[in-house]
Amino acid sequence: MNKKKLGAGIVSGVMLAGLLAGCGGGAATEQGKDNASGSAAGGKTTELRFYTYGTESAYSWKKTVAAYEEKNPGVKINVIGLSEKGDTQESLKKLDLAAASGEDMDILMFSDAASYAQRVSLGMVAPIDDYINKDGYKVGEEYKVDTKLNGKYYALPGKFNPWYVLLNKDQLDAAGLKVPTDWTWDDFADYAKKLSKGDGANKVYGTYFHGPQNGGWLDYVKLAMANQAENPEFIKADGSSNMDSPLFKKSLELRVKMEKEDKSAVPYSDMLSQKLNYRTQFYNQKASMILIGSWMNSELGGTEQTPLNFNIAVAPYPKNAAGDKGGYATVTTDYMAVAANSKHKDEAYKFIRWLTTDGALVQGKNIPSWSKVKSEDLGKIIDTILSSTKNPEKVDKDSLNRVMANSKASAIVPPVSYQAEVYKAVNEEFEKLILGKQDIDATVKASQDRVAQIIASNKK
Structure with missing residues (x-):
């Protein structure tokens, strides 16, 4: 799944009841299912059950696990694949069923903050603060993603997928523009x-915003909020509304200015009516810049579906003001956790610590969240990722390396159970604005009122 929606994956009451009652049935495919309950005869080998949505092609588990087992001969990692397609929602359902049936678990992998936070609240995940303190590092310094929830750590971050701006370098060159290394929304x-030129069917727009849509892709309604170190969401970390943030209004003003005044953004109505997609808009050279997540790294050099016929460069997520600290952006990661019912918590922690540091370099499939990655190692990983594309030589690797090295994540805002309601309300008010049915001030006021109402009704 490319897009990680924070409101997705809400745990049902049925699942909660199953967890408490210990009923139900597990469903998973497993590599090395024998002796999965614990240790081999004589207690010489500790077996760890690792539940993951990640596929072999996306994560190279065989190679990675083999490297760990070679360095740790007393440990065997049984990789339990929860979805052959890497489907995160299918995986969560199977994980929940396995937990409800009381299966032995040691290591859990979550794809987004909502899935992580919800299962922490259900008691499926063990805190790892004691291990972190014993190892003597600070998560916020050691990794680019801080996984703290309610004052504790329950996971270490795996891959690092910050949002960035993809640029058609040929069109930039033609307009006499340089690849930005530090820039603002202005x-x-x-x-x-x-970068905008032409008219009608032949028009090339400066940019394309792929949202919001039906309560999803709300990233495009909080553009100026997402580059903050704290509280980049519509709901603050303390559960109160963040709709009175001046950066919400700034985000709306930017969208209106670019579409209505500058005519430099693809009209929102066209996106909906023509069911446009960010890949085709960019790769068909109908939009010179797109703001998107760096899951696109594996497609930058072009694919069978989206051939690359121009040169690409990468710019960082824009700041609100020139003096602001740069690098902050929306980031997706994998949350590597120790299961609360694990009988081998020490060994499980040791594995996730390795997997999110040196193991990520062995794996070589994703940019790691580990801040200690050397520039040459980062370059090698990027080379490996791009080598699977059709035309890696058309990608400006220097700009990509620079953005990936300097990006960092905002502090996690624990998702609320009614996140989808908030997104739907904000989406609806945004559409009234962008389709000319109400002005910016009315949109801000209506959004504030509706979100406050949603929060209040969910506290009853």
Whole structure:
């Protein structure tokens, strides 16, 4: 799944009842199912059950696990694949069933903050603060993603997928524009205006915003909020509304200016009516810049479905003001956790610590969240990722390396159970604005009122 929606994966009451009652049935495919309950005869080998949505092609588990087992001969990792397609929702259902049936678990892998936070609240995940303190590091310094929830750590971050801006370098060159290394939203809007050209069916827009849509892709309604170190969401970390943030209004103003005044962004109505997609808009050269997540790294050089016929460069997520600290952006990661019912918590922690550090380099499939990755190692991983694309030589690797090395995540805002309601309300008010049915001030006020009402009704 490319897009990770924070409101997705809400745990049902049925699942909760199953967890408490210990009923139900597990469903999973497993590599090395024999002796999965614990240790081999004589207690010489500790077997760990690792539940993951990640596929072999996306994560190279065989190679990675073999490397760990070679260094740790007393440990065997049984990889339990929860979805052949890497489908995160299918995986969560199977994971929940396995937990409800009381299966032995040691290591759990979550794809987004919502899945992670919800299962922590259900008691499926063990805190790992004691291990972290014993090892003597701070998660916020050791990794680019801080996984703290309610004052404790329950996971270490795996891959690192920050949002960034993809640029059609050929169109940039033709307009006499340089690849930005540090820029603001005003700069972004200026670039988009200068890159827009033509009319009608032949028009090339400076940018394309792929959302919001039906309560999803709300990233495009909080553009100026997402580059903050704290509280980048519509709901604050303490559960109160963040709709009175001036950065919410700034985000709306930017969208209106670029679409209505500058005519530099693909009209929202076109996106909906024509069911446009960010890949085709960019790779068909109908939009010179797109703001998107770096899951696109594996497609940057072009694929069978989206051939690359121009040169690509990468720019960082824009800042709100020139003096702001840069690098912050929406980030997706994998949350590597120790199961609460594990009988081998020490060994499980040791594995996730390795997997999120040196193991990530062995794996070589994703950019790690580990901040200690050397520039040459980062370059090698990027080379490996791009080598699977059709035209890696058309990608400006220097700009990609620079953005990936300097990006960092905002602090986690634990998702609320009614996140989807909030997204739907904000989506609806945004559409009234962008389709000309109400002005910005009315949109801000209506969004504030509706979100406050949703919060209040969910506290009853």
